[in-house]
Amino acid sequence: MQTPMSLNPAQQAAVDHRGGPLLVLAGAGTGKTRVITHRVAALLDEGVPPWRILAVTFTNKAAKEMRERIDVLCEGRHETKELWVGTFHSICARILRRNPEGVGLSSHYAIYDTSDQRSLMKQVLADLGVPDRLYTPKGVLGHIDRAKNQGLRPSEMDALQILEPVATVVRNAYTRYQDKLKAADACDFGDLILHVVTLLRNAVKPSDSQLGDLDPMVRMTTRFTHVVVDEFQDTNPVQAEFVDRISRNAELCVVGDDDQSIYGWRGADVDQILRFADRHDGAEVVRLEQNYRSTMNILECSDAVIRKNAGRLGKKLWSDLGQGDPVQLVRLGDERDEGRLIAQDIYAAIENGTDPEEIAVFYRTHAMSRVLEDEVRRMGLSCRIVGGVAFYERQEVKDTLAYLSVLRNSSSDAHVSRIINRPARGIGNTTQTRLADAAAKDGKSLWEALLDPEAAGLKKAAARKVRAFVTMMQNLRDEMHELPLDELLARVVEVSGYREMLVSDDSEEAQARLENLQELQGNVMEFLQERPDGTLDEYLELVSLVGGERSEGDATRAINLMTVHSAKGLEFERVYVTGMEERVFPHARVLDDPVQMEEERRLAYVALTRAKRHLTLTMAARRRIYGQTQVGTPSRFLGDLPRECIHRVGDEPAYGGHGGGYGRRSAHRPQPTRKQAESWQNDIEYDVDPDIPFDDIPTDEPEGVPIYVGMLVRTRTFGDAEVIGWSGSGTKMKLQLRLSNREVKTVLASFVEPL
DNA sequence: ACATGTTCCCTTTTT
C-alpha cells in the first residue's frame, strides 16, 4: 500500500508538470485521484488563488472526497472553500445561476428530472398529434438527449443522421419541448450543460472591449488559471466543449483511462482521450501503470478480459502486492442460491474481522438487486443499495419538494399537477383535464388556470375545491418569507394534509414514508447548518443535482450493493460480481453489436478491478427474468480468465467463446467433484447444486432440443436463420433470429426447427 | 371520484 502522502516518480511528474496541457493516462488503481489532489494542493502552495482553480469530478461523492483530501494535504494553509470542485452538472448550475436570463430562465428556475421530462414530452407529442405507439416520450427524449450531449439545438440535428420521418418528428418535438420548458421556467439535465456552453459561446468578445469585461460570462472564460478533469474518458462532446471554453485562460490537466469508458450510451466518446493531443497543442502525456490496489491474480484476470478489446491505447498494469488469493469462480443453481452463497460467505468474512464497508456486491442491472438484498438481510447483515431508487426519488419526498418548488415558482406545470390532488382533495382526473385544457387554450400555465376555475368550465363543487387548494398555497407562500427553511418544510407537510394522510394510514408503508419525511427534515437542517444563509432556490438545486446519491449520515456499517456502473471509482477489500452469464453480463442487448460489446468488456474490467484482495465471480444456471426462468450459459468473460489465477467451485463451466453454447459440448466435460465444492467453504452449509451438470438443468423446452446462441434453425416464413437470443420458456419461448439478410426477428420457438 | 381489477410492457447502464 502506498502511504497517502507519497508519490511514485510518474505520479510526481504529473503533479509537477506545468506550462501546457497534460493528459494523465492512468490505469485502474494507479492513484489518479491522488495525482489530482496533490496537484491542486501543490498549486495552492505555489500561491495560486483557490478561486482560480476548477476541479471537475464525475460524481458528487467524488467531489466531496476530493475536497476532503485536499483539505488534509493543505493542513489549513489555504482557503479551500473557494476552490471550485464539482461535477459538470453542479459546476454548470453554479455558472448558470450568474446569468439565467441569458437563456430565458428566471432565477427561480426548476431542474426537471426524468419523470418531469416524460410528462412534458407526453404533452408535446399529444400537441403534435403524433401516433403514440411509434413515438414514445422515452424514445423521443432519447434522441433529444443525444443531441444535447453533442451540443446540438433543433436546427443542427442533421448531424445526428436520424432517418426520416423520425428526424422531422424529433426536431419538431425538440423545438416544442424547449418552448414548454422555457414556459415552465425549467431546464433539464442536458440543458444545464448546453445552456452554459451557449452562454460561453456567445461570450467571445474582443478582450479589450469595455463591455466584454463587464459580461459575467466573459469573465467566466478567463477566471480559471488551472483546470483539472477526472474520469475524462467519460466526457461527452458538450462537456468537452465546456472544458475547452472554460479553460481558455487556464492550464488544463485531464486524467482518464480509455479502458474504463463505460458511458458511451450517454454520449461519452472514447476518442475524446485519443484526440486530446490534437485539440490541445503541445499536450504532454504521462502514463501511470503501477497499481496499488489489487493483487496480481486479480490484475491478471482483469487484464485477460480487457486485452481482447481492439482499439485501446494499451497498458499493462503491475503490482507488488503479491499473487494473492485466486479469483473464485462459483456456479450455482439459481439466483436465490447465488444470493444465499454470497450472504453466507460475507457473513463468514465479517466474523473473521472484515469491515462490512469493505465488502461490495455488484450486479449488471438494478432488477437483480432485490434477491441479493433479500438474502443478505436474511443473513442478518445490514446492507445499503447504492443508487437504485434514491432517496430523492421516493414519492413522498418528491411530492414535498414539489410543494416547495411551486411555492417558489408556480409556472412549472409538472410540479403543480404532481401535488394538486396529493393528498386526495377531491380534484380528480376530469377536473384536472379540464383545467389543463383551459390552460392550453389560453396559453397560460396550469397554475394561472387554477386562479379562475369557472373560466375552465368547472362546476361549483369542483371550483370550490380548486379554490381551497389555491388559498392554501397562497397562505403558505405568505408564510414562506418569514419562516426559515426547515420550519417552512414542516408547515408544508402539516398544512397540505400530507402528514395527516400518512398518519391516518397505519400500513407499514405509510410509516416508512413518514420516516422518510422526517429524514428530509433532517436533511434540510443539515443543509442549513452547512450554509446558514442558504436559500430555498439553492436547496432545491442541490437536491436535484445530488439526485442519484443517497443521503449521507447513516452511520451503520453496512455492506454495499450496487450496479457495476455505480462502482466506478470505488474500491473494496472483497468484491462479488454476480450474474456472470451470457445475456446478463454481457447484457442480451449488446450481443450482436461489436461496439457495445467492447463497452461491455470495459464494464467487466471496471467490475474486476474494484477488488483489492478477494474477488468472487458468480453465475447461476437458471435465473428468473421477467418472472420467467431462463437458462444461462457462462459469460464469455469467464472464458478469458487465465486458469492459473482462478479457482472454480462447481463443475467446469462451458466456456462461452463466440456463440458459446451449452448442451452439446458439455458431454465432453469432466464430471464435477464434490471435493472441489467442499474445499472452498467447508465450514459453511450452503444450499447449492454444484453437481448439476448443465445438461441436466431442467428446462421447459418442449422436446428438450438444446438451444444456444449461434445455433442455426429453419423457419417456414423467413428461411434459415441464426439464433442470437431467446426469452421465455415452454410454449411461450421466443427466439431472436438473425435472418440471412441480417434482419433481426423475434418468433415463437414452436415455429422453428433445428437445422 | 375513487377503489378495484386487468393488461401490458418491461430492463441496461446515470449526472
Add this chain to the structure above:
DNA sequence: GGGAACATGT
C-alpha cells in the same frame, strides 16, 4: 414478477 396505464364497478 412488478409497476404503470387503462378499464370497470360502486
